[in-house]
Every structure is written in structure tokens, then in C-alpha cells.
Amino acid sequence: MIGEMITKIVEKKNGIGGIQSVAFVACGGSFSTLYPAKYFLDSESKKLRAGHYTANEFVHATPSYIGKNSVVVTISHKGNTPETVEAAKKAQELGAASIALTFEQDSPLSKYGDFVLPYEWGPDADQKNSNVVTVMRIAAEILHQVEGYAHYDEFCQACGKLNAVTGKAKAATAENAKAFARDYKDEKIIYTMGSGTGMSAAYSYAICILMEMQWINSSAIHSGEYFHGPFEITEPDVPFILLKSSGRTRPLDLRALKFLEKYGKKFITLDAQELGLPEIGKNVCEFFDHIFLTVILRQYAEELASIRNHPLSERRYMWKVEY
């Protein structure tokens, strides 16, 4: 279905200069789900310009390259995030192809999608059809059809293998998740760290799980940036969650780990490589670090919420007050 959709867009755009850019636009957790697709195009595409924007900035300061040669991908779980709806509307007005992803098919966002895609979500979701991977498949399909992608087949096969490896990794880390909850339940701040597409897994865990759903102070630090400022706050009692990539940026994470082992004390690591992600395909697995680690981290969130008697659904402001 995604392949046919992209073929339609490519055919339409080819008459007017082809697809030249792809912008990924959303807010918060949905914003983070788009990062792997942006990272993938940055990494693999020779010609396609790729952008990643929080929706309200895209609306107010729309990049001037957005136009008839662009594809704009938006995502909103309930399809009613006002800034994201506005962004999709703007994309259409500027002549871009608008692809909107939402769990609620009949929603305001759907109105402004030339193509409206569903995704699976929740504990029983097939990760191949999750929001993150659906967007990654859109990116891979665009790349493949516009300029070719050497690892296209491996990428497609990896999507199909993902569910099995995440399932195994979840089971393998279930006890670790409980231990994390016990050991970190009273912390006032927890830093997250990662690189490659693991960076956006670290970001969403920081802003959505810890700050939004647990009211715990947090900040996502890029493993490469850690040594250029942030590492000075490292002390034995400062907690970190370090995500280790299965791909090319893994040396960055290992370097951070080495430092934490020497000067920190309170940290856990989740290692996409050791947990089996490379089984899906060694040339493409790093692009799946985000979804793989996010699925595993979800149980670390659930255990934390449970032991703190602070349900993940609890909010003080979101959806409750005017903002």
C-alpha cells in the first residue's frame, strides 16, 4: 500500500520536477517518532533534502523550500493536535503532497492529508505497522523510487522481522525493568542518552515518559555531545539511562559508557546490539534502534509508574487546562 501511494506521488511530481524534499512535522512524542525517517534520509539519500520540524515552528516559520516538489509527513495520535493539523493544511496550500498518519482515522488531521494512513499501537501492535516504522517505510519507499536504495530489500525484510526480536528483547529485559523501577523510583532527575536514531528514543523517554507522565525532571543528551558540556554534571548519584546503538554510532555510546563506569555509579544501559536487533539485517538495523529501544523502554515506564503509584495516564495540565 505504501509503495503504491509513493508511486502515485512520484508520478504526479515527475511532471513538475520530481520529489526534491521530504519534511517530517509533528509535536512531542509524535515529533520523536519521525526522527528515524529523517535520520535515514540524511544518511542514505544523495539528493533528497530532508527536514524535521516541531509543528508550530513549521507553521510560523515555514521553510521556503516547502512547495510542489515536497512531501510533508505529519503525525498526530488522536489527529487533533492543532499545530500539526495546521501544518498539514499549510503543506497542502503550498502544493506539497501531504501524508498524514493518525490512530483516529476520522479526525481533523485527516482533512488535510492527500493520503491518510493508520498505524498499529499498543501492546499487541505489530511493530512493522507502528507509527515509527510506517514513516520509515514511507522514507525508504521514496528513496527507492526516486534515486534507488541499495539495501531496500534488506530494509523491507527487516520490518517483517522486527516484531519477533522486540518480543524476545522485552522478555529478556522484564526483570531489569522491575529492578530499574525499584532503584530509580525516588529520583528527582533522570538523564537519558543515545546516538543515531537512539537519540530520539532518549528524547521521547525524557519528555513524554519522565517529564509528562511521571513529572520527573529529565533531559536527553546526545552521546556525542555529552563530552562537550553535559558530562560535568556526572556524579555517582546522578542517574542516567544510556541507550547503546546497534550501528555506526555505537562507538559514541561506548565512550559515554566508559566514562559513566569511571565517574558515575547510578546508570542503566539498554544495548540494542546485545538484545538482538542486528538479527533483522546488519546494514539497516541501526535505523530501527529508536523503535526497538522505545518498545523495550515502555516496560521500564510501566514498572516505574506502577511502583510510584503514578499512572502513565495522569496529567496536571495536558488535555485538562487551556494552553
Added chain:
Amino acid sequence: MIGEMITKIVEKKNGIGGIQSVAFVACGGSFSTLYPAKYFLDSESKKLRAGHYTANEFVHATPSYIGKNSVVVTISHKGNTPETVEAAKKAQELGAASIALTFEQDSPLSKYGDFVLPYEWGPDADQKNSNVVTVMRIAAEILHQVEGYAHYDEFCQACGKLNAVTGKAKAATAENAKAFARDYKDEKIIYTMGSGTGMSAAYSYAICILMEMQWINSSAIHSGEYFHGPFEITEPDVPFILLKSSGRTRPLDLRALKFLEKYGKKFITLDAQELGLPEIGKNVCEFFDHIFLTVILRQYAEELASIRNHPLSERRYMWKVEY
């Protein structure tokens, strides 16, 4: 000088397909100084692909578009940041034009620059020749020579006017900086927030000033992302520094301010518009939010360091231990 340098690069590249992409690569504080140039090209260029990478990620997972049609701009204050030196080397190996900025002209980084540029730094620096603005001028010059830039003259004039407005704004906020230091000296965490190029001013204040130089926990939050997770940690005793842009993303900052006024209590704002930045040129001032706010924030850092008896030069790890 910058104009002539870009002309040389453009002439050389025109025989082989022209300049198609510009990547900005560095670490930490230097990484943040590159963001306004990336933001500028994203905002204003119809054709040029622009990327912004922390150096070690660029080295290990080099984007495949980097090649003979690219310009890679690196920056390292002492010219000896190993990852940045490696990035400039990689850029040259791939056939990109390598522009290296450093305060130490005779440094390892200089070896891998086809062009090595100095910049002014410190309390007496003319902001036109600062690291941030030098890189912005490179970006504007590339845009102007490659595809034209409607506000080129206004941009160039703005650079010349910058020093006067930042000087005035520093004087106007000197007392506020002292008050900030008094009121925030005992805080364990201080969040920073901004949008547009103010986002990278917030980032550098968080990671370089607060975390690195004062060992205070921090995180930079995008004003547009605040409402999609982070705002749930807002309470009367949670401190924020909110940077208000002079440009198109200002509504995002004002929305965050409105929320802080209602549910927060401990926050300060620095307003680039009220402090006079638009005097330099209304079509270009927002690109200078970063440098303008960073210069002003420097005295907030100095006052904080002074009252806490914690010099900005003090480190536990940086340049002192192996990492």
C-alpha cells in the same frame, strides 16, 4: 573576504554540478553556534540542502550526500577538538570544500581546512566577526551567490549594526543579571527555553554555562515542544529562563510565557524584540536572536558564577581527565 572565498568555491564547484549542500559540524558550544546558519538556510534556501551534526556522529555515520558538491563548515575554539578535526579531514577526503573556523589559527583543525577563518571572541569582540555571525555570513553568501537572497543587503547591514544593539541591551540588562544571580544561585535545576535561533542559545546556555561551567542540572526545551510533554513538570518552584524571539516564532515563546505566568512562578525572560534587536533589520533580525541573546546571557552567567564562587573556568573533567 568571505564573499571572495565563497566565489572561489562556487567557481570551482560550478564545473562539477555546483554547490548542492552545506553541512555544519562541531561539538557542544561550537555545535550550537552553527545552528543559526543551518536554520537560516533551511528557512531561506529553495535548493541548498543544509545539515547540522555533532562531529563524532558526522565522522561515524557520515551522511551519504557529503561529497564534491558539498561545503562542510567546522568550528573548534582551540582548533583541537579531536572529533571536529576528524570531521574536517573526512570532509576533505570526500571532496567537499572544507571551511574551518578556529580562534587558534595554528591548530590541528587548520590542517584540514581548504579555508581557515579566524573570529573575534571575548568581551571586546565585534559581534559581526564572532564565530556565530561569521558562519551566518558564510551561509548568506553561499545562498546569495548560488540562488540569490532577497534580503542580502539588509542581512549584511544587520551584521554591522549588531554590535551597537547588543551593547545597549547588555547595559539595559546588567541589573537584571545581578538579580537573576541572587535569585537562582541555590537552584539545583534550571530549564532554558526558546524557539527559532533562540533554541540554540537556550541549548548552549543549558549545556555549556549551567551544566559544564556551573554543574547545575539543565535542559533546553523548544517553546513549541513545551506543550507536548515537558510542561507537565512546571510548578511554582521549577526555574525557567525563557528566551523570546524577535521573529516569526515569537508566538510560540509568548504562548509558553502565558503558561508560565499562570502555572509557574520562578522564571525570567529575555526578550530580543523589546531589547531592540529588530533595529538591525526586520526581515533578518530573527536569525540573530541566538547571538544577541547569547551575548546578553553571558553576563547572567558571569553574575551567577560570581555569587556562587564557582568560576566559569572551573571543571572537574574537561581537559583534566582522559575521556
